[in-house]
Amino acid sequence: MISPHTTTPYSPHLQYHLSGRLLLAAEIPFPSELLTEHMQAGYVAAKVGVIRENGKYQCSRCSNRNQQLFYTFPCSLCQKNCTYCRSCIMMGRVSECTELYSWTGPELHFSIPPQVMAWDGTLSDGQKTASDRVIAAVEQNEEVLVWAVCGAGKTEVLFKGIDTAISNGKRVCICTPRTDVVLELAPRIRQAFPNMDVAALYGGSEDRHLAAPLTVSTTHQLYRFANAFDTIIIDEVDAFPYSMDISLQQAVQKAKKQTSSTIYLTATPSRQMQNAYRKGKLQAVTIPARYHRKLIPVPTMKWSGNWQKQFQKKKIPLQIQSWVHDRIERNIPILLFFPSIKVMKACLPLFQNIEPHLLAVHSEDPERKEKVTLLRNREVPGLLTTTILERGVTIPRLDVAVIGAEHQVFSESALVQIAGRVGRSADHPTGNITFFHYGKSEEMVKAVWHIENMNREASKRGLLDV
Amino acid sequence: MFDWSILKPRLCLLCDQEINQKISWMSLLMQEQETPVCADCFTKFDPLRGELCQICSRVLSAEFRRGSLCLDCHRWEQDPDWQGFLTENRSLFHYNDYMKETIAKFKYRGDYAIAEVFSPLIKDALLTLAFDSVAVIPLSRERLLERGFNQAEALAITAGQTCIYPLARIHTEKQSKKSRRDRINLPQVFQITDPELVAGKKILLIDDIYTTGSTLRHAAKALKLAGATEIRSLTLAR
Numbered sequence: 001m002i003s004p005h006t007t008t009p010y011s012p013h014l015q016y017h018l019s020g021r022l023l024l025a026a027e028i029p030f031p032s033e034l035l036t037e038h039m040q041a042g043y044v045a046a047k048v049g050v051i052r053e054n055g056k057y058q059c060s061r062c063s064n065r066n067q068q069l070f071y072t073f074p075c076s077l078c079q080k081n082c083t084y085c086r087s088c089i090m091m092g093r094v095s096e097c098t099e100l101y102s103w104t105g106p107e108l109h110f111s112i113p114p115q116v117m118a119w120d121g122t123l124s125d126g127q128k129t130a131s132d133r134v135i136a137a138v139e140q141n142e143e144v145l146v147w148a149v150c151g152a153g154k155t156e157v158l159f160k161g162i163d164t165a166i167s168n169g170k171r172v173c174i175c176t177p178r179t180d181v182v183l184e185l186a187p188r189i190r191q192a193f194p195n196m197d198v199a200a201l202y203g204g205s206e207d208r209h210l211a212a213p214l215t216v217s218t219t220h221q222l223y224r225f226a227n228a229f230d231t232i233i234i235d236e237v238d239a240f241p242y243s244m245d246i247s248l249q250q251a252v253q254k255a256k257k258q259t260s261s262t263i264y265l266t267a268t269p270s271r272q273m274q275n276a277y278r279k280g281k282l283q284a285v286t287i288p289a290r291y292h293r294k295l296i297p298v299p300t301m302k303w304s305g306n307w308q309k310q311f312q313k314k315k316i317p318l319q320i321q322s323w324v325h326d327r328i329e330r331n332i333p334i335l336l337f338f339p340s341i342k343v344m345k346a347c348l349p350l351f352q353n354i355e356p357h358l359l360a361v362h363s364e365d366p367e368r369k370e371k372v373t374l375l376r377n378r379e380v381p382g383l384l385t386t387t388i389l390e391r392g393v394t395i396p397r398l399d400v401a402v403i404g405a406e407h408q409v410f411s412e413s414a415l416v417q418i419a420g421r422v423g424r425s426a427d428h429p430t431g432n433i434t435f436f437h438y439g440k441s442e443e444m445v446k447a448v449w450h451i452e453n454m455n456r457e458a459s460k461r462g463l464l465d466v
Numbered sequence: 467m468f469d470w471s472i473l474k475p476r477l478c479l480l481c482d483q484e485i486n487q488k489i490s491w492m493s494l495l496m497q498e499q500e501t502p503v504c505a506d507c508f509t510k511f512d513p514l515r516g517e518l519c520q521i522c523s524r525v526l527s528a529e530f531r532r533g534s535l536c537l538d539c540h541r542w543e544q545d546p547d548w549q550g551f552l553t554e555n556r557s558l559f560h561y562n563d564y565m566k567e568t569i570a571k572f573k574y575r576g577d578y579a580i581a582e583v584f585s586p587l588i589k590d591a592l593l594t595l596a597f598d599s600v601a602v603i604p605l606s607r608e609r610l611l612e613r614g615f616n617q618a619e620a621l622a623i624t625a626g627q628t629c630i631y632p633l634a635r636i637h638t639e640k641q642s643k644k645s646r647r648d649r650i651n652l653p654q655v656f657q658i659t660d661p662e663l664v665a666g667k668k669i670l671l672i673d674d675i676y677t678t679g680s681t682l683r684h685a686a687k688a689l690k691l692a693g694a695t696e697i698r699s700l701t702l703a704r
Contacts, residue, residue: 068477073578074623077614086482086579093576093614 008041010105016211018044019108020171020228022061022100022254024092027224029209035101043105049094050083059085061094062223063250087247088223090203102226109169110213113195117163119156126287126463127157133285134161137261138170138231145237145264145277148287149296149454150420154265155185157287158233159192161263166193166213170230173215173255175222177242179203180369181235181392186216219248225255232256236391237264238273238413267420268413268450289458293465294429297422298451299415301444304436307404311343316350320403320436327382327399328355333375334382335389335400337418339407344384347403351384360384390417396425405435405444415447478504479583480568502582511568512560514704522679523557523704542683551686553696556591557676557704558584565703569674573617581620584702588625588672595698597670599663600627603685604656606635621702622672629672632663632692633685655684658692665693676704 014030028035038044047060050070057070064070064087075082077097084095094100123131130146137144138161148154158174165172174189176182179202186200197212201221208221219234219242232252234242242248256262264273269284276282290296304317316324327334336351338344341362348360357380361368368388374380376395383389387409400421402410410418415435422431435444458464475484485504501508517526519536521543532540543549559565572580602618610616622629633656658664669689671682676699686697 068474069482071577071579073615073620075614076610076616082614084576084578086577089571089575089577095614 008043010038010041010043014038014044015103015105015108017209018101018103019211020103020225020255022047022102022224022226024049024094024098024100026092028101038105041105043103045102045104046099047102048096049098049100050085050096052083052096057083057085059087059094059247060100061085061091062088063247063254064088065247091220091223108211110171110196110211112166112169112213115195116166117159117192118194119159119192121156123156124153124287124289124291124293124463126289126458126461127153127291130157130285130287131160133283134158134263135164137161137263137283138165139168141230141259141261143262143264143282145266145269145273145282145284146287147269147277147284148265148267149290149458150267150417151290151292151296151424152267152287153291154235154267154287155188158263158265161231162189162193162214162233165231165261166196171213171215171228172231172233173217173222173225173229174233174235175217175219175252175255176235177219177239177248178236178391179218182216182218184392185235189214189216219251222248222251222255225251227254227257229256229260231261231263233263233265235265237266238268238270239266239391243270268416270413286454286457287463288454288461289463290424290429292426292429293463294423295455295458295464296451297419297431297433298455299419299433299435299444299448301405301435301437301440301448304403304438306438307436308343308438311347311350314350316347316354317436320401321354323401323434323436324351324354324382331381332397332399333378333395335375335393335395335398335421336382336384337390337400337402337410338384338386339404339409341386343404344386348384355381358382358384361389362386363388387414387418389421390414393421394424395421397428397431398422398424399432401434401436403436404438406437406439406441408441410441410443412443412446412450415444416450419447419451476502478502478507479579480504480507502586510562510564512562512565514557514560520554521552522555522676525560538679542679548683548687551690551697552679552683553698554595555676555679555682555699555701555704556595557701558587558591559703561675561677561703569617569703572620573613573674576614578615578620581617581624584621585624585626588621588700588702591700592625592627592670595670595700596668596696597698598667599630600670600672601630601632601664601685601689603671603673603681604631604633604635618673621674627672630663632658632660632669633688634659654688655681656688658688661692664689667694668696668698669694671697671699673699673701674703676701 049060051058058065064085069087070083071086072081072083082095082097084093162172182200182202190198199207199210199212199215201217277284302319304319307317310317344360351358359371359380361371361383375383398421419433422433423429478485479502514523519526519539520534521539524536530537571577600622602622605616636655636657671685682699689697
């Protein structure tokens with residue numbers, strides 16, 4: 001028998017749009033007859049959106065199985081009681097009567113430019129080791145963790161691996177839990193790989209229909225992919241919400257091909273990942289030193305009494321007050337981390353008594369980016385913040401304090417990331433990071449130990465200038 | 467079999483976080499009415515308070531009123547073509563940014579469950595309104611197939627009401643794309659499919675948002691001309 005693929009022509013536009021995707025009819029801007037024809041020819045497959053197994057619902061798009069996040073309603077489309085997934089509702093409703101379409105026809109091949117990579121920078125010794133390991137993982141379809149300290153220069157470590165993958169006709173995705181990171185990463189990647197399409201995907205992005213050999217995406221957007229990527233790189237793999245959300249982790253699994261390579265990137269792998277590494281179940285390569293070859297500043301722990309009570313009395317604990325005073329006087333930019341938006345908002349006027357130009361930022365602040373820019377340009381002396389700024393912020397000469405460092409939101413990894421804001425630039429590789437507390441927590445101790453350990457390993461491997 | 471899921475903390479319908487509710491033997495035995503939203507989310511809604519327009523529930527301001535009516539309702543009631551059709555519109559909340567976001571998720575993303583957020587309040591409001599039957603503002607067929615449900619009907623059903631369906635839409639163009647003047651000057655938007663359903667009855671119309679009031683007044687006019695005696699409406703926000 002002749003396979004239908006050889007007899008029926010197919011639409012390359014539909015192939016381009018649907019390859020590696022898992023989309024609702026509403027997300028496919030083609031006439032429905034075209035879709036039907038391709039289904040009959042076996043080029044397109046449809047999957048029921050919400051399936052029921054042993055009385056339990058499961059979402060085919062986001063893999064949600066939390067029964068509390070399903071809801072049954074009288075549906076006007078199927079004229080029945082129909083159950084939909086609330087977990088991924090913001091991407092359009094997937095229900096028992098909706099279908100998700102994917103391409104099952106001939107594989108899409110991207111044209112590869114003669115010169116894939118334009119980046120010609122040099123790597124530090126630590127970066128070089130990691131870069132070689134990434135290339136090997138890409139070539140052999142392996143899984144590897146790149147455990148690189150804050151300021152090691154993680155992104156450059158990826159470039160040669162991406163070059164290898166693309167040059168071999170592989171489709172690559174760099175994904176990260178945070179939209180901020182996609183926005184910051186995409187232009188750097190485009191600059192390094194200027195001769196081809198790079199799709200940047202996040203909620204509301206313009207590239208959502210762009211099929212590209214190289215995709216930079218939030219982990220959320222991977223719900224719309226299946227069987228798409230040969231190489232998937234997960235940046236900030238331990239960051240919220242990816243680390244807490246099984247369905248996002250499954251989205252990544254679903255988005256890659258059966259035979260593929262996975263590269264995890266972080267400065268602070270979860271305990272689970274660290275254990276897998278120690279037991280030899282997960283291969284890893286570490287970069288214990290910063291690219292500027294100087295020690296990472298180790299946090300100082302300072303007891304500051306019952307800070308909560310003091311703040312309630314509209315007072316700043318003396319130790320914190322003098323720390324802030326000192327920086328303001330010496331004109332050093334500061335970040336003050338608070339355990340919650342509530343505490344921070346209550347404290348803002350107190351700190352503004354010391355220095356009226358201090359500002360506060362948090363996750364729901366629409367001017368977050370502008371305020372960080374103000375600090376970077378030295379237009380404000382400092383910011384009060386929640387853990388939202390624990391990653392991705394680089395400000396020269398910065399000093400950092402954590403207020404109430406024993407609070408449960410400050411996990412080991414959060415504290416290591418926060419400490420990682422200090423001393424990042426080659427011109428100013430030192431700085432002060434202080435954990436103010438009312439009784440040390442285990443996480444604080446572990447964070448300090450974590451940083452000291454990395455410094456020790458860096459020194460042992462000769463990655464530091466003495 | 468005992469349903470263990472009642473021991474699980476319920477998730478807030480708006481933020482998916484667990485709702486802190488004390489579990490006592492009493493609450494287990496009585497299967498008490500649970501709140502569908504957490505306090506943090508609920509306080510982001512802004513209830514209509516103070517002196518309200520007797521017809522449309524708008525908060526009255528000094529310069530924008532005529533007696534106990536707002537200027538808009540005053541104008542409607544001065545117009546011989548429109549006076550007396552809508553007896554009262556009860557609205558629950560200001561259409562603030564959070565309400566906007568919530569209603570967008572409800573009707574445009576199609577998250578039907580959000581109707582339950584408001585059902586306890588709608589039930590309460592229904593107790594204080596006089597009516598014989600509940601009807602909802604219908605969607606065009608096109609819109610209904612796009613959304614999969616009528617958001618007004620979802621509000622009515624989750625509040626335990628059985629609806630009658632005396633109205634059908636003639637026009638299909640989206641309301642939100644038109645100006646106030648366009649909306650008011652439209653020819654009739656609704657037709658009556660079954661006058662017997664409404665003749666001699668007090669009808670309560672349910673809709674999600676009261677913007678200019680023209681949709682509800684068009685519906686009220688059609689219903690009244692078909693023999694309904696009194697038309698009131700209940701809207702989530704205005």
